[in-house]
Amino acid sequence: xxxxxxxxxxxRPDGTPYPVAKDEEAWRGVLDPREYHVLREGGTEPxxxxxxxxxxxxxxxxxxxxxxxLFRSDTKFASHCGWPSFYAPLAKDSVVYLxxxxxxxxxxxxxxxxxxxHLGHVFEGEGYGTPTDLRYCINSISMTLExxxxxx
Numbered sequence: 001x002x003x004x005x006x007x008x009x010x011x012r013p014d015g016t017p018y019p020v021a022k023d024e025e026a027w028r029g030v031l032d033p034r035e036y037h038v039l040r041e042g043g044t045e046p047x048x049x050x051x052x053x054x055x056x057x058x059x060x061x062x063x064x065x066x067x068x069x070l071f072r073s074d075t076k077f078a079s080h081c082g083w084p085s086f087y088a089p090l091a092k093d094s095v096v097y098l099x100x101x102x103x104x105x106x107x108x109x110x111x112x113x114x115x116x117x118h119l120g121h122v123f124e125g126e127g128y129g130t131p132t133d134l135r136y137c138i139n140s141i142s143m144t145l146e147x148x149x150x151x152x
Contacts, residue, residue: 004042005116012096012116020066020115031065038141039065039117042109047082050140054078059147060090061138068114070094070143077130083120083137087130095119095136110136117142 010021037043061071071086079085100109110119120138
């Protein structure tokens, strides 16, 4: 059976507990069914349908489940893959990584380091002209966007 936040419980890949921990009934109480499916069951929203796929609004992207800061808009880029793409997380410790060998391939899953919510996957070496040569392919439904305050 594949790994998912709901199956893995309250422990990070390194064995330490997630700072924001709830039982699955509590998560179901704060997330709608689509959010729960992606964030807790490791699902994927349909390509090109997410709220933030094409947005260029400046701000901070936060985990929809726990509000932890994940990415900044200045690292978002147009990859045309169908999901929001970033070349780096806000801080190295804002996300955790797990090997995902579902779908007949090996990928690197990205989860929120605060609550363990499934965010998406990170890919390397695809040739995008970014400073890191990484593409964090993140489900819009896993995040909220806090726009920067407007400058007077």
